[in-house]
Amino acid sequence: MRIISKLVAGAAFIATPALADTTIIHAGSVITDASGNPSGPATITVTDGKIVSIVDGFQPTPEGAAMIHLPEHTVLPGLIDLHTHLSGDPSGEFWRSAVNPPEWSTLVAAKNAHVTAKAGFTTVRDLGSRSDQVTQSLRMATADGMLPGPRIVTSGRTIAIVGGHGDTNGFRREVNDALGTSFACTGAVQCAEMVRTASKYGADLIKITATGGVLSQQGRGLEAHFSDAEMKAIVDTANSLGLKVAAHAHGARGIEAAARAGVHTIEHGTYIDAQAGRVMRENGTILVPTLMAFQGIKENLGTGFYTPVVEEKIRAVGPYAESIVERASEYGVKVAFGTDAGVFPHGQNAGEFALMRKGGMTDRQALASATSVAAEVIGMEKEIGRLAPGYSADIIAVEGNPLSDVAVLEKVDWVMVRGRVIE
Template sequence: MKLLAKTMGAIAALAACIASPAAADTLIVEAGSVIMDADSQPSGPMAIVVIDGTIRDILPSDSPDLEVYAVEGSKVIDLSDKTVLPGLIDLHTHLSGDPSGEFWRAATTPPEYFTLIAAKNARITALAGFTTVRDLGSRTDQVTQMLRRATAEGMVAGPRIVTSARTIAIIGGHGDVNGFIEHVNDVLDSGFTCTGPVECAAKVRLASQYGADLIKITATGGVLSQQGRGLEAHFSDEEMRAIVETAETLGLKVAAHAHGARGIEAAARAGVHTIEHGTYLDEQAARVMRENGTTLVPTLMALKGVSEGLDTGTYTPVVEAKIRAVQPLMASLVSRARQFGVRVAFGTDAGVFPHGRNGEEFALMVAQGMSPREALASATTVAADVLGMGDTIGRIAPGFSADLIAVDGNPLADVTVLEDVDFVMVRGRVIE
């Protein structure tokens, strides 16, 4: 379309910005086709009007009504050879961490460095097409809370961030410091471990005080921690109920890392909102999840990523044994969840594998029986609903945040096109 040809020179200036300002901006995104949401078919050529970071209108590219938005200073972004769709949502990331089997680095790396890592990974994640992430466990007390603010203000290029900040764990369990001598453990202790319902409730209040958007607990053992005592339940039923009930009084949801079936069941019965990983999900645990409206976030890329490090000296023998133990279960996780009627939402555990590869999760989900449309919904409308943001993100519609990505081809026919994103806009700001 030739609309506003005189303004096309502004595109170069727009592309030169890491995160262009949205205030008082009018942007017109010319798309070859648009997928409004995961239930829609690709359209013909369309123009998406963005004003002050919010989608104002979506019109056919040849509509005369576009002239209303042809104001002085408006900019045109030419994506006329691309498919534009809603920005993607990853419900399980760790922006302040990069993959490593060197657990001892926790004792040698100052928190300032983790902040720089987080800023780097925020930009990489956005460029991969993920315009909103839920960060479930950071390396220092305030790194993701401050990154949340910096990305919201456009100071740092990155996605919208919803964060649990630090993880609440049992003493000596997954999420606590492991593998060091006693006085090193004491120095590294983040203060978010607990024993008993009263103390666990207090840790929820502490997380809220520190600015957490939700609570993350390690309800069972984990694969990458330096203890090999299995992957079943860590918290008692009373402790988990205290965590969930306290979180609810503060308006917070709870995400539970959980592998073992009985740990999944106990966490769902306690009222957690999402189960992360869910490796050993069985019919009994799935029934409790359905009854309590609990969503599974399967993180298939986590296993793919750590499996790439087997037999390379990356991980300790304790960790390698656990990776091998969960491999057969993760290969059927999504298909089991679907068979049992459990809702599945998109999450990857990025940070366990290199950030930026988040989009590879789609093909893994499709390989386990999801259609490309269902996989896309898991990372848009379903994930937005999990976050309680279904009226703001996950669709291209008037009044929604201008979170847009562009790809070659049709992801509803070939979901792997989402592994190579060509254009990203977060809150009306173009990420370069």
């Protein structure tokens, strides 16, 4: 029997048991689902990356199995962040896209994947990478165990209108053209082609910028960008390929138009109003509010971190950010967890919980938004988001009870992704 605890420095990622081996976890308490309550001491058996059983008490460890001893901890499902950008770190220097090679983005993404997993986020949805194939490659590397990191669901590149948020801008014309995303489109036919191209290169879902953005260098407001025909073509084409669409959207009419077109999630939702909320509710559109992004950009105001055009937009959205969740709840819109990590430092993702609670969500609702609800959003509710036999062994351990104080998730002491311990 091999005993491994969170205090053993030698238990590195590559030294954890092979997937065919068995790991026994002794937990002081277990939360199997955000809708339940903590148990007493329990034993979780993991074999081949899957949970085999969860039984009361500390059970004996079979010969040859590894044992993780966490008698003072609450063990619960790994967390899910539905909006990250692993290949980027915070920077007001928009010109970096003109000088950093794609290889640099890959290294940054690998670093951030590890940091994110250590913070307790065992699955992420990455919505827009800075270079082609970065997150698709990282998705394979983390799945194979080549690199430590979360399960990755990725859109690859973002589809935008020409010159809009998501298309390179802010440089001289010839530089803009050289750096152009090749995923900008005009007209229903061309936009449908972009969806097929994203699918061709391995996208798990489609990400569009349905409105203007705060951090891009164009300052033409935050309302709708795509025409109704273009957005409908995007959604219909994605659906025909079995893909869902996530829409970056700030302005209320842009939110409404995207929801009416059938997008699955609205990212940010800054100016959501009753009319936009009604259309979202009627269409089953889910809001991913990314409150940490608003918090992060606000902290850099007045420091010279951003260009004047960006700073003006940050000041405009600031007064609305704190009430996004409150308004969505009032309109009956379902809310799921996502942070926009990359706009603020990766690894601080769990700060979103306190902001959601400030917006009126209970501790239990906030935890559910990052586990069972988020798992449903990505269509993996039968694999992740709770602890049960047959589910992926995506497990974290914290001190305290997140159902009574969700802020304890800001300090995660132990993480397992797909049966592999992250150190």
